[in-house]
Structure formats: C-alpha cells, structure tokens
Amino acid sequence: MKYVSTRSLRDLGGFSDVLLMGLAPDGGLAMPEHIPTFSPNELEGLRGLEYSALAYAVMRPFIDDIPEQDLREMLRATYHPDVFHSAEITPLVRLGDSDLYLLELSNGPSLAFKDIAMQFLGQVFEYVLERRGEHLNILGATSGDTGSAAEYAMLGKARVNVFMLSPHGRMSAFQQAQMFSINEPNIFNITVNGVFDDCQDLVKEVNADAGFKARYTIGAVNSINWARVLAQAVYYFKAYFALNLPAGQQADFSVPSGNFGNVFAGYLARRMGLPIGQLVVASNENDVLHEFFSTGVYRVRKAAQVAQTSSPSMDIGKASNFERYLYLVAGADGVQTRAWWAEVGESRAVDLSDSTHWEAVKSSGLVGGRSNHEDRLDTIRRADKRFGRLIDPHTADGLLVGERYARAGVPMVCLETALPAKFEGTVEEAVNRTPPRPARFEGIEEQPRFYTAMDNDAAELKAFVVEKLG
Numbered sequence: 494m495k496y497v498s499t500r501s502l503r504d505l506g507g508f509s510d511v512l513l514m515g516l517a518p519d520g521g522l523a524m525p526e527h528i529p530t531f532s533p534n535e536l537e538g539l540r541g542l543e544y545s546a547l548a549y550a551v552m553r554p555f556i557d558d559i560p561e562q563d564l565r566e567m568l569r570a571t572y573h574p575d576v577f578h579s580a581e582i583t584p585l586v587r588l589g590d591s592d593l594y595l596l597e598l599s600n601g602p603s604l605a606f607k608d609i610a611m612q613f614l615g616q617v618f619e620y621v622l623e624r625r626g627e628h629l630n631i632l633g634a635t636s637g638d639t640g641s642a643a644e645y646a647m648l649g650k651a652r653v654n655v656f657m658l659s660p661h662g663r664m665s666a667f668q669q670a671q672m673f674s675i676n677e678p679n680i681f682n683i684t685v686n687g688v689f690d691d692c693q694d695l696v697k698e699v700n701a702d703a704g705f706k707a708r709y710t711i712g713a714v715n716s717i718n719w720a721r722v723l724a725q726a727v728y729y730f731k732a733y734f735a736l737n738l739p740a741g742q743q744a745d746f747s748v749p750s751g752n753f754g755n756v757f758a759g760y761l762a763r764r765m766g767l768p769i770g771q772l773v774v775a776s777n778e779n780d781v782l783h784e785f786f787s788t789g790v791y792r793v794r795k796a797a798q799v800a801q802t803s804s805p806s807m808d809i810g811k812a813s814n815f816e817r818y819l820y821l822v823a824g825a826d827g828v829q830t831r832a833w834w835a836e837v838g839e840s841r842a843v844d845l846s847d848s849t850h851w852e853a854v855k856s857s858g859l860v861g862g863r864s865n866h867e868d869r870l871d872t873i874r875r876a877d878k879r880f881g882r883l884i885d886p887h888t889a890d891g892l893l894v895g896e897r898y899a900r901a902g903v904p905m906v907c908l909e910t911a912l913p914a915k916f917e918g919t920v921e922e923a924v925n926r927t928p929p930r931p932a933r934f935e936g937i938e939e940q941p942r943f944y945t946a947m948d949n950d951a952a953e954l955k956a957f958v959v960e961k962l963g
C-alpha cells in the first residue's frame with residue numbers, strides 16, 4: 494500500500510515510512526492511496542475472530558511492508574489479555590435492557606482508550622527501528638491521557654526514548670501519579686512552569702530547529718499518526734460482531750471526540766464496509782465539531798478561546814484528524830483539501846454549507862452534538878441509577894449525545910474512553926462517592942515521583958535532551 498498526503502503530495506512511501514514521519518512534507522496528513530473494502534461475504538468471515546486475529550485482518554491491507562508472521566506476532570503481543578485485563582480486549586456491555594451499549598476501551602495500562610493504539614505503536618516502532626538500525630526520541634506534550642499512554646507503551650523499549658512535557662501541577666492528582674511514578678531509563682517526565690499550550694509551543698519550537706531535530710532524531714506520537722488511527726478501527730469491527738446482528742444490519746456508534754482520531758477510525762471502518770449507520774461525534778463546551786456538523790462551517794479557535802472543562806481530554810480548538818475526513822468527503826481530492834486548509838490558515842474558517850461537499854458530509858453518517866458540565870454530572874448520575882454503571886465524564890458526553898440520536902431497534906454503541914477512576918473529582922461531584930480503582934493503582938499518589946521541573950524555555954529543554962542522550 495502506498496501512502497499520499499491529504500494536501501496532494503504523492504509517494505510518501507509505505508506504512509513503515511509514514512509511521513515515523515509525523516506531518517507530510519507539504520503539511521498534510523498521511524493517507525492510504527485507496528481504502529480497501531470488505532464484501533459482505535468477507536465481513537462474515539471475520540465474525541468470531543479473536544481480537545488480535547481480527548486486528549490482523551483489518552490492518553493487513555494497509556500494511557504490506559512487514560512480513561505476515563512478524564505482524565501477526567506483534568499484534569498477538571499487543572492485544573494480549575495480560576495487557577488489557579480481559580480476554581475480549583474490548584468487552585461490549587449492554588446497558589440494562591436498552592438498545593444502548595458501552596464498548597469498554599479503557600482496561601489497558603493507563604485506563605484510557607489511547608492505550609489500544611499506543612501499545613501497538615510501541616511494538617511497531619521498536620520493530621521498524623530495529624530493522625533500520627535507528628533510534629527515535631519522542632518529544633511530546635500532554636495534558637494527561639496521551640502522556641501516560643505513550644509512556645506505558647514505550648516502557649523498556651531499547652530504541653525509543655520519551656521526553657514528555659506537562660504543565661506543572663495542572664493534571665489531576667491521579668494522572669500526575671500515573672506518569673511520575675514511572676522510573677525507567679528511557680522515560681523522562683518534564684514539568685513546565687506554564688500551561689498545556691506552553692508545553693505544546695515548546696515542542697513546536699524544538700521541532701522548528703531542523704538541525705537539532707535531525708541530529709537527535711526527534712519524533713512524535715500524536716494523534717495524527719496513521720498507525721494510531723488504523724489500530725483504532727479494529728474495535729469498531731470487534732464491537733459490531735459482538736452485537737451478533739444479522740448480516741448487513743446496521744449499528745450506530747457514539748464517540749467522545751477531541752482531535753477526531755477515534756471517530757475518524759470509525760469512519761474508516763464504515764468506508765471499509767462495516768455496516769455502521771450513524772457515527773455520533775460528541776463534543777463538550779468546546780464545540781468546533783458540533784458547529785461544523787450543524788452549520789457546515791469549520792471554524793478553529795485560538796488557544797485562549799479553548800475552555801477548560803470537566804472532560805479535559807476533549808478540550809480542543811481544532812481537530813487535527815478532521816483534515817483526513819474532509820479529504821475523503823471530497824473524494825480523496827488533495828488539491829481541494831489543500832485549498833480548504835489554506836483558507837483556514839488565512840481566515841481561521843472554511844464554509845462548506847453551500848457546496849456539493851456538504852451533501853457528501855450529510856450522507857457520510859456523521860452527526861454532532863455537545864454537552865456541558867451539568868449535562869455530564871446528570872448523565873453520570875443517570876447511568877449509575879438506571880444501569881448501575883459508573884462512567885467517566887468523557888464517556889458521559891458520548892452517552893448523552895448518543896441517546897439523542899438513538900433509533901428504535903438499532904443498537905447505539907457508546908465508546909468508553911476512560912475509566913471513572915481517572916477523573917475521580919467530577920465523578921464524586923456527580924454521585925458523592927469515589928469510583929473504584931484497579932488494584933494496581935491503589936495508593937499510587939504515595940509513590941515516589943520522578944520528574945524534572947523546568948522553566949518555559951526551549952534552550953533549557955534542548956540542553957536537557959542533549960545531556961540525557963549523551
């Protein structure tokens with residue numbers, strides 16, 4: 494499979510090349526040259542496969558530069574019950590006797606769905622780097638979930654170092670404890686005297702120094718990485734088959750969304766032939782995506798306009814992976830996509846409401862909705878009372894917006910993007926009790942913490958990287 498850029502550059506190479514690439518040289522995102530599809534018969538053949546075999550079937554058409562046996566082995570090691578604490582990997586749970594389902598994606602090492610893709614990234618990075626005789630130094634910024642998922646995934650990897658910036662004192666107590674309790678020679682936690690945007694700006698500043706970037710092989714694990722998107726498509730298939738519907742019958746999905754990686758993976762599954770009816774894009778108070786799906790205008794916000802909410806992992810001013818979606822909606826037209834993004838660059842907005850593309854958006858299955866803090870608390874309370882199920886604030890956004898779009902007799906699968914234990918404060922506010930936490934995290938706040946505190950200063954950061962890499 495050859496990869497191309499969403500902004501029309503061709504020949505980005507194969508899967509292993511775009512794996513290590515980050516943005517394409519023209520500023521676009523890597524996409525496969527075409528989207529392979531399963532016929533209804535082929536789909537039936539996937540029913541009943543266990544998770545890693547299903548992952549192989551779904552991902553293989555996009556990965557032809559890794560030998561079959563190696564890919565199968567990597568996927569078996571990644572999607573192992575010891576890592577995800579269940580034989581199903583992503584168990585599907587019906588909520589009472591309703592048509593609502595919860596897809597559990599958060600039983601992995603960091604208790605958020607990002608583990609599912611990030612664990613694969615850890616395996617495949619090591620594999621490709623070993624074959625190429627290269628090393629990679631991941632420099633990232635996190636406000637919580639990405640950092641811990643990346644660090645757990647890269648633990649003990651010989652060819653990967655992680656330098657992870659976070660805003661000093663601003664993550665939840667649990668998230669801080671999760672990251673800073675890691676004491677491994679290849680993981681470096683750095684807290685920055687500033688906010689999350691300052692961390693992100695520091696990463697950008699270091700990456701802008703092309704000489705430094707090349708000499709110290711600086712890379713990223715952010716949500717635009719194609720391998721992450723691809724690995725996430727698998728659980729849509731898994732959930733669909735777990736519903737046991739008659740062949741061809743539709744299911745709907747509701748997805749708590751920020752950077753649009755998770756819901757785009759669902760769209761990919763739909764384009765591959767999985768009978769998905771609606772894909773509900775759930776937003777919080779930061780409603781860039783809701784605005785687009787209700788008006789046709791994609792209007793990005795400045796960092797200062799992004800509200801801090803009680804579903805913080807969805808606090809975004811622009812949705813990185815959205816470009817992939819519009820590219821496909823435009824019929825894989827890179828020239829059109831490049832023009833749209835030039836417009837966004839100039840005026841911070843692009844209006845599709847009058848175009849034929851808007852019809853394509855409307856028939857793509859995606860619909861949007863939003864919720865706020867009160868909705869979130871209320872939804873957590875209702876799910877607890879009605880279904881005896883505690884959910885986290887992000888999952889609550891998804892459940893609430895999913896309920897609004899639910900169709901009689903059609904299953905609505907709501908993606909559980911984090912466990913409630915990860916966001917104790919808001920869950921306690923809703924139900925007046927502390928959510929249970931997996932035994933391995935008991936007392937984690939009392940463990941010693943390993944991190945380096947730093948000023949908001951790129952020179953200091955670079956000096957730190959140089960010192961650690963010797």
Ligand SMILES: *Cc1c(COP(=O)(O)O)cnc(C)c1O
Pocket residue numbers: 605606607638639716749750751752753754755756806807887910911
């Ligand atoms: C990252 C994250 C999201 C948003 O996912 P995207 O792929 O960025 O849309 C939602 N919920 C939780 C808990 C997350 O960690």
